Amino acid sequence: MKVYLAVPRGFCAGVVRAIDIVQLALKKFGPPIYVKHQIVHNQFVVNSLDELGAITVENVSDVPMGSNVVFSAHGSPPEDYEIARSRNLKVIDGTCPLVTKVHNEAHKYSKDGRKIILIGHKGHQEVIGTMGQEPMELFDDREDKELPSWNKEDPVVVLTQTTLSVDDTEKSIKSITDNFKNVVVKNDLCYATTNRQESVKVLAKKVDLILVIGSSESSNCNRLRDVAIDNGVQSYLINGSKDLDLDWVKDIDKIGITSGASTPDLLVDEVINFLNPDEVVEVKITDENVSFVLPDEFK
Numbered sequence: 434m435k436v437y438l439a440v441p442r443g444f445c446a447g448v449v450r451a452i453d454i455v456q457l458a459l460k461k462f463g464p465p466i467y468v469k470h471q472i473v474h475n476q477f478v479v480n481s482l483d484e485l486g487a488i489t490v491e492n493v494s495d496v497p498m499g500s501n502v503v504f505s506a507h508g509s510p511p512e513d514y515e516i517a518r519s520r521n522l523k524v525i526d527g528t529c530p531l532v533t534k535v536h537n538e539a540h541k542y543s544k545d546g547r548k549i550i551l552i553g554h555k556g557h558q559e560v561i562g563t564m565g566q567e568p569m570e571l572f573d574d575r576e577d578k579e580l581p582s583w584n585k586e587d588p589v590v591v592l593t594q595t596t597l598s599v600d601d602t603e604k605s606i607k608s609i610t611d612n613f614k615n616v617v618v619k620n621d622l623c624y625a626t627t628n629r630q631e632s633v634k635v636l637a638k639k640v641d642l643i644l645v646i647g648s649s650e651s652s653n654c655n656r657l658r659d660v661a662i663d664n665g666v667q668s669y670l671i672n673g674s675k676d677l678d679l680d681w682v683k684d685i686d687k688i689g690i691t692s693g694a695s696t697p698d699l700l701v702d703e704v705i706n707f708l709n710p711d712e713v714v715e716v717k718i719t720d721e722n723v724s725f726v727l728p729d730e731f732k
């Protein structure tokens with residue numbers, strides 16, 4: 434059996450920064466450091482930080498008064514910062530700068546008088562954070578896609594969740610620009626999302642099955658599996674070898690492996706070791722040299 438390994442895969446710069454922030458906060462302020470929502474959508478990462486003294490909670494109101502809290506990479510609505518102030522919490526912001534960019538676009542275009550449509554998935558943490566920034570309508574590409582009943586001439590801006598399917602987002606944007614006449618499109622899919630999906634498309638031409646390593650809660654992992662299937666290859670999203678059904682791989686000679694932006698590479702290595710292939714070939718589509726500065730506390 435031959436394994437084709439996607440490059441780039443795994444951690445993006447926003448995830449590296451968010452994990453670094455929790456580790457640096459633990460060092461600087463000592464445990465416990467509270468984390469609002471999973472710092473990134475991967476249970477292995479969350480458990481590793483919890484072992485060092487991080488405590489993950491779902492609501493800011495669950496953080497004890499006067500504590501230190503890191504807000505997750507997905508971004509948070511303004512209410513969360515208000516609750517933190519009222520509880521005298523020290524907030525260290527782990528929001529990915531590429532998500533903050535979307536928040537800033539919402540403020541700018543709202544001030545310019547444009548109505549905002551956000552393409553995204555209802556209930557995802559990033560969407561909750563972005564929708565809290567300004568009044569906006571959600572366009573969810575998984576549901577009956579209903580556009581707002583605004584006047585066709587109204588000035589509109591389209592923003593997107595950062596981790597959606599590139600192809601589905603293009604279709605969603607087209608249906609919006611077909612309907613409204615005065616539309617500014619800000620396609621906010623991030624470089625990591627775009628690169629990982631592009632590399633799955635290349636893998637799909639070479640292999641009979643693609644395993645995506647990562648969490649079922651991770652939007653970008655789910656999209657990698659969807660992209661593989663849309664490109665004609667069977668694909669499964671697994672946390673590690675314990676989720677692997679040997680029937681899936683028993684007659685397969687060429688397996689593609691990739692991982693989402695929140696998946697540590699050691700989980701990928703664990704699956705490869707379990708499969709014990711004759712050969713591992715990297716399939717590289719591009720280099721990634723992105724990194725983000727840390728918050729002022731840690732500079």
Ligand code: SF4
Pocket residue numbers: 445446447448506529530531532595596623624625626653694
């Ligand atoms: S997937 Fe993109 S937007 Fe999300 S944390 Fe990574 S770089 Fe930032």
